[in-house]
Amino acid sequence: MIPLSWYLVFAAALFCIGLYGALARRNSVAIIMGIELMLNAVNINLVAFWRYLSPAFIAGQAFAIIVFAVAASEAAVGLALIISIYRRRSTVVAEDIDMLRW
Amino acid sequence: MSALQWVFLLIAATTLVAAIMVVVGPNLVHAAMWLILALAGVAVFFVLLDAGFLAVVQVAVYIGAIAILIIFAIMLTRHLTADTEPQVTRSWWLAALASMVLFGGLLTMLTQIPTLTVGAPPLPGNPENNVRDLGQALVSLDQYVLPFETASVLLLAALIGSIVIALPPKAARADEAES
Amino acid sequence: MQPEIMTWLTPLPPILSFFLIVLFARRSNRLSHTIAVGAMLISWGLAMAVFFQALAVEHLGEHPFTSSIAWLPTGMTTLHIGVLIDPLSALSLFFVAWTCLAIFVYSVGYHNFGHARDKEDVPGLPPKAGGIEPMYARFFAFISLFAFGMLTLVVSDNLLTLFIGWEIMGLCSYLLIGFWYAKESARKAMVKAFITTRVGDVFMLLGLAYLYTSTGTLSYRAILSEPVLERLAGTPSLIAGLSTAGMIGLLLFFGTVGKSAQWPLHVWLPDAMEGPTPVSAMIHAATMVSAGVYMILRFFPLITAGWHEGQALNPTMWVIAAVGAFTALFAATIALTQNDIKRVLAYSTISQLGYMVAAVGIGAFVAAAFHLVTHAFFKALLFLGSGSVIHGVEHGAHATHDHVDANDMMIMGGLRRKMPITFWTFVAGGLALSGFPLVTAGFWSKDEILGHAYQTGQAWVFGALVLAALLTAFYTARQITLTFLGEPRSKAADHASESVPTMTIPLIVLAVFAVGAGWLGIAEDFPVLGGLLPNWFHAFVGGTLLEEPLGTHFNAVPVLTSIAVALGGLLVGWLVYRKMTHGASDPLVKPLGPLYTIVQHKYYFDELYTFAVVRPAYWFAETFTYRWLDRGVIDGILHSVGRFTLRLGSFLRNAIDLPIINGSGDMVGEGVKRSGRGLRWIQTGRVQFYLVVGLLFAGIVLSYTLAVRP
Secondary structure: OOOHHHHHHHHHHHHHHHHHHHHHEOEHHHHHHHHHHHHHHHHHHHHHHHHHHOOOOOHHHHHHHHHHHHHHHHHHHHHHHHHHHHHHHOOOEHHHOOOOOO | OOHHHHHHHHHHHHHHHHHHHHHHOOOHHHHHHHHHHHHHHHHHHHHHOOOHHHHHHHHHHHHHHHHHHHHHHHHHOOOHHHHOOOOEOOOHHHHHHHHHHHHHHHHHHHHHOHHHHOOOOOOOOOHHHHHHHHHHHHHOOOOOHHHHHHHHHHHHHHHHHHHHHHOOOHHHHHHHHHO | OOHHHHHHHOOHHHHHHHHHHHHHOOOOHHHHHHHHHHHHHHHHHHHHHHHHHHHHOOOOOOOOEEEEEEEEEEOOEEEEEEEEEOHHHHHHHHHHHHHHHHHHHHHHHHOOOOOOOOOOOOOOOOOOOOOOOOOHHHHHHHHHHHHHHHHHHHHEOEHHHHHHHHHHHHHHHHHHHOOOOOOHHHHHHHHHHHHHHHHHHHHHHHHHHHHHHHHOOOEHHHHOOHHHHHHHHHOEOOOOOOEHHHHHHHHHHHHHHHHOOOOOOOOHHHHHHHOOHHHHHHHHHHOHHHHHHHHHHHOHHHHOOOOOOOOOOOHHHHHHHHHHHHHHHHHHHHHOOOOEHHHHHHHHHHHHHHHHHHHHHOOOHHHHHHHHHHHHHHHHHHHHHHHHHHHHHHHHHHHHOOOOOOOEHHHOOOHHHHOHHHHHHHHHHHHHHHOOOOOOHHHHHHHHHHHHHHHOOOHHHHHHHHHHHHHHHHHHHHHHHHHHOOOOOOHHHHOOOOOOHHHHHHHHHHHHHHHHHHHHHOOOOOOOOEOOEOOHHHHHHHOOOOOOOOOOOOOHHHHHHHHHHHHHHHHHHHHHHOOOOOOOOOOOHHHHOHHHHHHHOHHHHHHHHHHHHHHHHHHHHHHHHHHHHHHHHHHHHHHHHHHHHHHHHHHHHHHHHHHHHHHHHHHHHHHHHHHHHHHHHHOOOOHHHHHHHHHHHHHHHHHHHHHHOO
16 A cells, blocks of 8 residues: 555655756756646646545546646647747757846 | 555656656657656556546647647757757756755655555545546536636637747748748 | 294205206206305305394394204214304304305306307316316306305304314315316325315314213303313313313314414415315315314314413413414415415415414404404405406417416516406405505404404514514515516416406405405504494404403504504515516525525425325335235235135035035945846846746745744
8 A cells, every 4th residue: 555655755756857857958848848747746746635635526636637738738838939939049948048138 | 565566666766767867868859758658657657546537638638749749849949959069057956956955845844744644545436437427527517617618718728829829920921822 | 034044044055056066957057057156145145144133132142043953862862963153153154155155156257157168178177268167067066065064164053063064175175176187286286185184184083072072062052161161171181281171172273273274284275276266265265264263263262261361371372372373474484485376375375374373372362253254355355366367367378379377477467457357356355465554454353463462462473473464465565566567577468358247246345345344343442443433343253252352452562563564565565576577587586595495495394294294104005005915915815715715615526525425326326227237147038047046935935934933
């Protein structure tokens, strides 16, 4: 029998790895990948909590479904943005997209 | 350790290694492959957590759509010297440090709370009715139809938005229209 | 109208005339002389009315016409000013009014009214060829102001208004001596007159102040009363040997020395002849110089306080008598050697004033007053006559283009045929001056002084005055002979003509007075003539004093001496000069030798004063006060204050204002800019960087919340 904490620790680790990817990678698409990892970790958390603490309450799964939808739409829009930026500036390196600089 | 726990550990290790390869690997396409593996591992976890439907959705949506989308994006935004450039930012050590610290904090917190060490309680109701209950929950007026519909609208917006954003600039479209 | 009100009004028309002419009538000659003569006529009318009313009062001295008003409130007391008509001032009013009126009328003709303005004449110089005086209106304005001053002095009842009138006349004298201001000699003379009389005035003011502090009042009636005079005579003054009364009297006398041109302040009067002749007549013969004598006559009781007739003279009286007698003789000697017709008369005036002063000094009040009146008339007459002569000769000079000095007697001669009226009136005046026996007024008044001098035993005064009388007769005869008798010594004199009626009629009027005024003062016990007419003069004027002065008893010695001296002097003078020819030197030169030169240069007093007083004063003013004190010290202080302030200002600006104040102001803006620039590096534009920073901070806050402060 697997304690809840194992799931949570795993989710935390996955989250942190995804965080590192989002913060440390130069390529924008790699950043999106890191973000997807983070979202997956969140989903794991949601479902684990549903299963262990209130399994009768279907809201946990419903929430997870919604998160899936959101993650998908977010990935789509983000990648569309990256493509648009690539068209303009021929680069997808996040460091070079510093038009909000002083 | 029971067999279940060994399985858990195995899948967890695989997923984490795959995740690490995603964020560390220099080659983006390889990173995308590793991402697919990580997502698959997460799907297995969903199965372990008695959320079979979610596992399928994970595979279909994440691996089938999002990962493919990512691969397309990588293809469309490549340039020749992409793989020889450094793949991490100048302050990657700061990000690593932040992640470590966060993980350390979360870990400390999680192992100290007693209620989280409980085992899984038995599933109430009929597991076969899971999908039907989920479906009904999503469209019942007195349940979660509103978030569901909102999410639909969000998807629609994302759909239209991403098409608009990703359209070529006006000059290119004008050329295309003429030719 | 009451006499007091008329007295108040008497000085008013001339001052109104002054203002009217100055403000409105500057450009119209006719209007200005009409206003001036009209105003003088009104004043003359008022003065005559007051005089005749005064005559009607018995014992006017005890019941004078008085009126006073409270003028200046000064703390607890009030200064009163007012008018007083007692016998002395009534008489003075009489002769002042007559002489001033005559001179005003004379001035119309003298300044060639009726002639066209000569184009070559400039204002500031006398008209060259008989054109009307360019500054005609100005002249009448000034003499009106002067008349106001004299009338104020005569009618006032206190020393303050007397002094005011005194100073106004001093100012007018200054302005009128320098009337032709473009001539340098006139400019120098005007300054000399003013400054010299100022010296006297300073002492007079000291006397005034002393008097005020001793008695607390300046009003005549208060001061010249028995108790006050006794107190003043009894108190010793700051100088040993002099009582307070004596000291005050002496100080006031110094004012007279200046104003009446006594030695040693006589030097201004001969130079004052630079002014037009009416000025010389009015101011320097009849009225202003008489004011000095009037003042010591007014303060006779103060001067003679403690003295009674028959006693030895008190120190003040002795000084006055000495100065008067000396001046009389001194000036008479100088008059012998002068060739300018007006200079002779100027020295003659000084000499005659010496007579009056000496008379006051020996205590002969009535005699001095008598001589004052008669002298005013005949001296004014003589001056106006000389003006007429000068005009006639100038006319002749212009007609014949003979450029001569019209004042020089040496080029005149034979004018009796050319200018008869002038001649006869001049002779009348000259005989009065010499003291021609019996007929002329001068004889009676001079005789009275000589009689007093003889009788009171002041032999030195008597001797000096007799000698002066001899010389007076001599130089008068010299003057008449050189001017009118004999043959003309130049073409100008040959073509001289009589003057216009506005000039000759006043001469005639004054001649009547010169002859007739004396008959009212014949002593009672004079043989034959005495008793025919009462000695009205003595009774009237003597009533001014608190105790009626004693008349002189008839004594043959002074009378015979004065007759001998007068006739002898006239005869000798005529004999010496009747054969004078053109170009010949004065017959006196050879016998007197070097003495003549000294006398002709007025004993070198002018040179002495220039050396001892004038040059040091100029040096003091020019070098010490102006260059060293004013420019060096005061301007130096100012300049250094200026420089210091400038330096302080620039220091404040550069060292404090700019760096500190501007700096702190700038620092606000600069500080913001610099801090902005400093913090700018945070805006990298890199999203990942933002996220890391946000994460870090979130982490810090979270750990703080969870660990430190749950």
